[in-house]
Amino acid sequence: MTTATAGAGLSDADFTRFCEYFYKRTGIHFTPGKRYFVDKRIETCIRNSRYDNFAGWFAALRTSDRGEMAQDLINQLTVNETYFLREDYQFDAMLNTVLPSVIADRGGLQRMTGPVKILSLPCSTGEEPYSIALRLLEEWDLIDHVDVEIHGADIDSEVLAKASHASYGERSLHRVPKAWLAKYFVAVGAGRYQVEDGIRSAVTLHRVNICDTASMRAFRDYDVIFCRNVLIYFDELSSRRAAENLYGAMRPGGYLFLGHSESMSRISPIFTPTRLPEGLVYQRPTGGN
Incomplete structure (x- = not known):
């Protein structure tokens, strides 16, 4: 049985496939505990694209792996918390x-x-x-x-x-x-x-x-x-x-x-x-x- 996420429309299988793709692309591994974070960022990426659902967006992403969609995804899913003189x-x-x-x-x-x-x-x-x-x-x-x-x-x-x-x-x-x-x-x-x-x-x-x-x-x-x-x-x-x-x-x-x-x-x-x-x-x- 799978569950869907409102907005992005990700099933559990979709989430697994996406995480496998992103891992191969960046080396970053998302556990199920990061599900909410990942789903929300994917929703943003879909809104930024011309697609209205995960299936269409993900298919286009994989065929344009080095393009703007891929970079938008990376930008959304990388964490950038920092400040001056940190751990000085x-x-x-x-x-x-x-x-x-x-x-x-x-x-x-x-x-x-x-x-x-x-x-x-x-x-x-x-x-x-x-x-x-x-x-x-x-x-x-x-x-x-x-x-x-x-x-x-x-x-x-x-x-x-x-x-x-x-x-x-x-x-x-x-x-x-x-x-x-x-x-x-x-x-x-x-x-x-x-x-x-x-x-x-x-x-x-x-x-x-x-x-x-x-x-x-x-x-x-x-x-x-x-x-x-x-x-x-x-x-x-x-x-x-x-x-x-x-x-x-x-x-x-x-x-x-x-x-x-x-x-x-x-x-x-x-x-x-x-x-x-x-x-x-x-x-x-x-x-x-």
Whole structure:
């Protein structure tokens, strides 16, 4: 026996088929406990399309897998809860321990070549990569002596557009010191502030699926990667594939930060857990290929 959902018209079989499709497309696994969330987002996607029921919409989706319908679906079903300076003890670790280690491992200031590369993946609406830039500008003594590249990447095209515009309200900015707000943001009305042009231009944004190995090959030689609170949405297989893709994106000896509830040790042995004064980080071994 199957049950239908009002609006989207999903039966239990439809829900299973859809979840299988979305998993293959993104690596994200939805359990039955997410049924209401998924149904409501699919209803929105159907309203955004020229179809009036799930069957027609889903058939068209599968035949235009790389088109606007597929991207609208991804945008609807990815979670983008974030704010500035979130879990900032990890930024402390980056400044106090990780970056000095990176510079030393690359031969010191006088000998290192190329920039220090930092990646925020997923970057959502941009709060994380811009937080990294703010912490470096305000608190890293070597910022005027070291070339730094900051990159942000996400699967969701809508949040990347918002990250590019970089306009934020009180909820996103509640942890930003007032002095930083005055120095690095411009008031744009209605309680919103936009990151000033210099910082926005210093962050390069990309659209990528972390589980898509072919797309992830474009990311190489990162010294530091923040990949926080995304692996919890993957099953074992997708998590392992994401870990391997992150490994391939890093320079040997590079550092990986995960969310506080995530553990790479449960996913893959390819990274070395390293205990820092501020907390746990994972390294790509220097002897790896």
